[in-house]
Amino acid sequence: MINQVLKYIRNSAQPFGGMQVVFAGDFFQLPPVSREPEPSNQKFAFMSKAWVEAAPVVCYLTEQYRQTKNELNTILNQIRSNEVDESAVQLLQETRYNEHTIEPTKLYSHNADVDNMNEQELKALDADEEIYFAKKTGNAKMMDSFVKSLIVQEKLILKKGCKVMFLKNDHERGIMNGTLGVVVDFGKDAEENGPYPMVQLMDKRKILATPEVWSINNEKGTPMVSFEQIPLRLAWAITVHKSQGMTLEAAEIDLGKAFEPGQGYVALSRLKELDGLRLLGINRMAIEVDPLAFKADQRFQELSGDIDQLPEDDFKNEWESHIYAAGGTTDEKELKKHRNKKVAKEKKISTHEVTIQYIDQGMTLDQISTERGMAKSTIQGHILTISDKFPDVDISAYRPDAVLMERINEEYQKADKKAKEEDYSEDGRLKSSIIFRALDGKVDYSTIKLAYAFLDV
Structure with missing residues (x-):
């Protein structure tokens, strides 16, 4: 469809309308689950008419970042090469006896096993439920398709003590898609919104999980559909399909019911090393890859090798x-x-200037977040930048309450007296992580940054 649309828009018969296109991916990963059986030649992009027409130049990437050169990496390479030997299978089977310092996430091949495990574990907790419903805006038909592509749930039920997994990267707070933790409490954010789940991570840090936004934006950056929800899901168990893209510290995996080539490869490659694995079962299908994907991979390596030889x-x-x-x-x-x-030419308006337009309209942080299809924490970060670059803009409406400001200011002054050079950010302020720790994680990073906009530092 993209190929045809670009041809039409650009009025060109060339592949993708003559645009330069870069495809990136791994055909040993799993295709989307289909309700109807599909032959292999309908699952893979390289079998499509658009791919053949484009005749892309292949560059085969070999550098591995999740696993280093260890036993697990060797086994994964054997699976990719369709040459799994008995010693590899034995190493995998021996992980059944691995002990973990944290409760591992359980991976299953079937949704029924995952739902059953999570429901049982949640029901067993003697605690009150907190229920969160997603906020959805935009085109209804597009939303239906968009929601199906998300791992986040429309209705999320949590309790104190439940095991959860973050579903969105937040580099500022050191959270990745796949970061595990336990809900230890529920509390309100600095603006008294909530209650939201307080999650204790494996490194003992406590993070208040506030709503995040997933959206599809048009070329102007305006969201066509927007989906806002707490970025968590129950994580006693997840499916192998849903685990794609995640990095897990520890996992208990049952591949005894693997029903599709590639499931074992995807499940095992979530881990960094064998010590993090406890394998409960495995069948032959689990260590196979799709025959067509294997043949294509061999050919891609050849084509990439040919390119390497060119002057x-x-x-x-x-x-x-x-x-x-x-x-x-x-x-x-x-x-x-x-x-x-x-x-x-007149400079293109910056993202901060767009936010200023909404500030001038008197919108609240939540309203700006919804209008722009961005997380509230992102808008709070904009306020700090605006205070530096656009000092004439009135941001007083977004000032945190006096008690919170006093607490943050007090901790800032204390930390400032004993801080080292590396404790400061490029803007000359103390890194927000220092104040976050000083406040025992009770105030989130984005609120601290918002407060910075009003501190005399």
């Missing part, structure tokens, strides 16, 4: 040909003229 001048010529075909130029004089014209 550098060939790449330069291909690069220039593409630029000319797209209506561009490599002439330095023309490029200089273009740069000068670009500088002379």
Whole structure:
């Protein structure tokens, strides 16, 4: 569909309308679950008419970042090569006796096993339920399709003591998609919204899990559909399919009912090393990969090897040909003229200036977050930047309450007196993580940053 749409929009019969397209992925990962059986040649992009028409140049990436050169990495490479030996199977089976310092996430091949495990564990907890319903806005038909692609749930039921997994990256707070923890309490955020779950991570840090936004935006950055929910799910168990993209410290995996080639590869590759694995069962299907994907992978490696042998001048010529075909130029004089014209043009409005427009309308943080399809924490970060770069903008409406400001200011002054050079961010302020720890994690990072906008530092 993308191929046809781009041809139409760009009025060109060339593949993807003549646009340069980069495909990235691993065909040993699992395709989406289908209710109807599909032959292999309908599951893979490389079998599509658009792929064949585009005839992409293949660059095979070999660097591994999740696993280092250890036993698990060796086993995964054997699965990819379709050459799993008995010693590899024995190593996997021996992990049944591994002991973990944390309760491992359980991975199953079937949804029924996962739902049953999570429901049993949640029901067994003697605690009150907190129920969170997603907020959905936008085109109804697009939303139906969008929701199916999300791992986050429309209705989330939690209790104190339940095991959960974060579903969205938050690099500022050191949280990744797959970070595990336990709900230890429920509390309100700095603006008295909530109650939200307080999650204790494996490193003992406590994080208040506040709502996040998933959205599909148009070319102007305006959300066409928006889905807001607490970025958690129960994590005593998850399916192998849903685990794709995650990194797990510890996992208990049952591959005895694996029903599709690649399930074992995906499940095992969630871990960093064998010490984190406890394998309860495995069948032959679990250590197989799709035959068509295997053949394609072999061919991709060959094609990538052929490209590696080409002289550098060939790449330069291909690069220039593409630029000319797209209506561009490599002439330095023309490029200089273009740069000068670009500088002379009115600068594109920045994301912070967009937020300022909503501030001027008197919107609350929650309203701006919804309107922009961004997390509230992102908008709070905008306020801090605006206070620095646009000091004339009135942000007083977003000032945290006096008691909280006093607490943050007090801890800031204490920390500032004994801070080292590496404790400061590029803007000259103390890193928010220092104040976060000083307040025992009771105030989230984004609220601390918001408070920074009003501190005299």
